[in-house]
Amino acid sequence: MKLRHILLSLPMLMIxxxxxxxxxxxxxxxxxxxxxxxGRLRANTSLESNAAPGLGGFHLLNNSGTLRxxxxxxxxxxxxxxxxxxxxxRRNDAGISIDLPFSIARATGDITMPGxxxxxxxxxxxxxxxxxxxxxxxxxGGGISFYELDNTTRVGYIGDAAxxxxxxxxxxxxxxxxxTPANGVVSIYGNTxxxxxxxxxxxxxxxxxxxxxxxxxxxxxxxxxxxxDYATGIEDGNIWNSVAVSGTIYGFKWYxxxxxxxRLDGVGNFETINSFRVGPxxxxxxxxxxxxxxxxxxxVNTGAIFSATGHAYQFNHTSSTTPGSDRLxxxxxxxxxxIVSANAFSVNGSGNIGMGVNPQAAYKLSVNGTVGARKVKVxxxxxxxxxxxxxxxxxxxxxxxxxxxxxxxxxGIPSEKEIxxxxxxxxxxxKLLLQKIEEQMLYIIEMNKEMKELKKEVKELKDKKx
Numbered sequence: 001m002k003l004r005h006i007l008l009s010l011p012m013l014m015i016x017x018x019x020x021x022x023x024x025x026x027x028x029x030x031x032x033x034x035x036x037x038x039g040r041l042r043a044n045t046s047l048e049s050n051a052a053p054g055l056g057g058f059h060l061l062n063n064s065g066t067l068r069x070x071x072x073x074x075x076x077x078x079x080x081x082x083x084x085x086x087x088x089x090r091r092n093d094a095g096i097s098i099d100l101p102f103s104i105a106r107a108t109g110d111i112t113m114p115g116x117x118x119x120x121x122x123x124x125x126x127x128x129x130x131x132x133x134x135x136x137x138x139x140x141g142g143g144i145s146f147y148e149l150d151n152t153t154r155v156g157y158i159g160d161a162a163x164x165x166x167x168x169x170x171x172x173x174x175x176x177x178x179x180t181p182a183n184g185v186v187s188i189y190g191n192t193x194x195x196x197x198x199x200x201x202x203x204x205x206x207x208x209x210x211x212x213x214x215x216x217x218x219x220x221x222x223x224x225x226x227x228x229d230y231a232t233g234i235e236d237g238n239i240w241n242s243v244a245v246s247g248t249i250y251g252f253k254w255y256x257x258x259x260x261x262x263r264l265d266g267v268g269n270f271e272t273i274n275s276f277r278v279g280p281x282x283x284x285x286x287x288x289x290x291x292x293x294x295x296x297x298x299x300v301n302t303g304a305i306f307s308a309t310g311h312a313y314q315f316n317h318t319s320s321t322t323p324g325s326d327r328l329x330x331x332x333x334x335x336x337x338x339i340v341s342a343n344a345f346s347v348n349g350s351g352n353i354g355m356g357v358n359p360q361a362a363y364k365l366s367v368n369g370t371v372g373a374r375k376v377k378v379x380x381x382x383x384x385x386x387x388x389x390x391x392x393x394x395x396x397x398x399x400x401x402x403x404x405x406x407x408x409x410x411x412g413i414p415s416e417k418e419i420x421x422x423x424x425x426x427x428x429x430x431k432l433l434l435q436k437i438e439e440q441m442l443y444i445i446e447m448n449k450e451m452k453e454l455k456k457e458v459k460e461l462k463d464k465k466x
């Protein structure tokens with residue numbers, strides 16, 4: 001039943017003001033008439049509006065009779081399914097048009113909503129908002145685009161934008177994309193993997209003033225003319241991490257739970273509270289170090305030998321404010337980890353050295369063992385040539401004999417007891433021995449003179465006898 005049938009079925013309608021008449025039951029020509037009912041108006045078939053674009057339509061009035069909303073067709077038809085678009089027009093308090101908050105283009109089906117669209121409000125949305133795509137599978141496309149006021153310049157896009165995959169894209173055509181969760185957390189929940197993939201736009205080291213193409217993640221924006229970001233990036237096949245500037249107060253920290261276990265500062269100094277290792281996996285020789293020890297092929301914490309095919313060597317530092325007690329020792333271990341020497345080489349805070357023994361205060365070099373050398377050169381400040389100088393007083397043979405009888409060693413030469421206790425000064429001993437040799441030579445020279453005199457006297461006596 002169309003509108004004309006409904007109107008004709010009403011017993012009396014107010015038409016054109018004061019007179020009462022009926023709307024004719026016909027559908028061949030327009031009748032000039034108005035109808036006002038207090039009840040409901042129902043059509044089992046359709047309600048039709050046969051007005052030109054921009055006119056007629058369905059009007060919604062408030063209870064004072066002022067127009068608030070208008071539903072109608074808009075734009076003149078121009079062929080190719082264009083024109084006569086569907087619009088909903090809103091009015092102000094005076095009933096004057098404000099804008100078109102909703103329209104559907106007949107040619108394309110595009111929906112235009114220039115205002116803000118609120119879905120759900122304070123209630124629960126029972127179903128999802130769906131964006132219908134253009135195809136199925138990886139060839140599908142569809143999404144939401146954001147345009148400037150001119151409805152031509154696109155500024156962003158959300159949707160399935162690329163053929164060949166089923167990825168959802170968030171695209172900013174002008175600026176960037178900012179996520180502002182209230183709790184500051186952005187989560188990635190993948191069924192089989194979780195990762196961030198970056199488009200290859202270039203590689204470069206961190207920079208100041210303007211972020212480099214190599215920057216991939218900025219943890220704390222701080223780029224200025226004199227500072228870089230706290231960031232992560234890539235350059236020439238290397239992953240880099242950066243701090244604002246080069247300095248010891250800037251750097252990178254590693255934590256075990258809430259405990260700082262290591263730190264690398266902004267000038268390259270590395271520190272750890274325990275040990276670090278350099279080398280291949282367990283079973284191969286490695287270098288290990290901690291605060292007071294540096295070892296080769298040995299774990300400085302457990303003492304385990306990394307590779308049983310070789311011995312291990314470890315430097316240990318014993319700290320002390322006393323130079324003689326502060327010491328750096330080289331320890332040697334066999335392939336089973338048993339110590340071979342606890343002080344194969346040691347040097348103390350005074351610069352004294354020990355080999356096989358701790359450094360001794362009285363000696364610059366102490367060796368517990370045999371020293372082999374092709375040549376040893378000992379420098380001396382004095383030598384025994386003073387024996388041949390005038391005024392040197394030599395002990396007599398009788399004096400020497402008496403000293404030997406009393407002391408059981410040569411005069412001026414250390415005794416056995418002194419040697420055992422204090423050792424031998426090689427240079428000084430050689431000088432003393434040479435002194436004795438030179439004294440002996442003077443004795444021999446003197447004895448030779450005496451022998452010549454005796455021979456002369458013997459000859460003279462023989463000549464007189466003959």
